[in-house]
Amino acid sequence: MASEYHRGDQDISEQEATYVAFGNFTKWGCLFIAVALVMTTIWFCTDLGFFGGAVPGVILLALGIVFFRGKPAGSH
Template sequence: MAGDYQRGEMDIHEQAATFEGFGKFTKWGSLAIASLLLTITLWFCTPAGFVGGLVPGIVLAVLGVLFLKEKPASAH
């Protein structure tokens, strides 16, 4: 059985797609949690109130999207 194995011949498209999907989920999920955490912390733990927490949360989300979005692949 071990002799039947040929290194590098297995189709890994599904594993690569899963790895890419997990990376994207982690990246965008972390941004969502950070924005939500900032918003509710400023809302409930400071005298800033709802709007004082919502505005920085939205700013963080927008900046995060701008910095974390996929960059176009450079052509070599």
């Protein structure tokens, strides 16, 4: 039975897909939490109100999308 095992011959596509999905979930989830914290903190803890919190939240979201996007397939 042990002789049937050959190192490196197993299909790891499911593990790779799970790894990529977990990384993406973590990345985008952290961005969502950061935007929510910034918006609610400014909204409720200052006199700026809802729009005073929404503007920095939208800016943070836009910057996060720009910096967190995946690289093109051809780049390294």
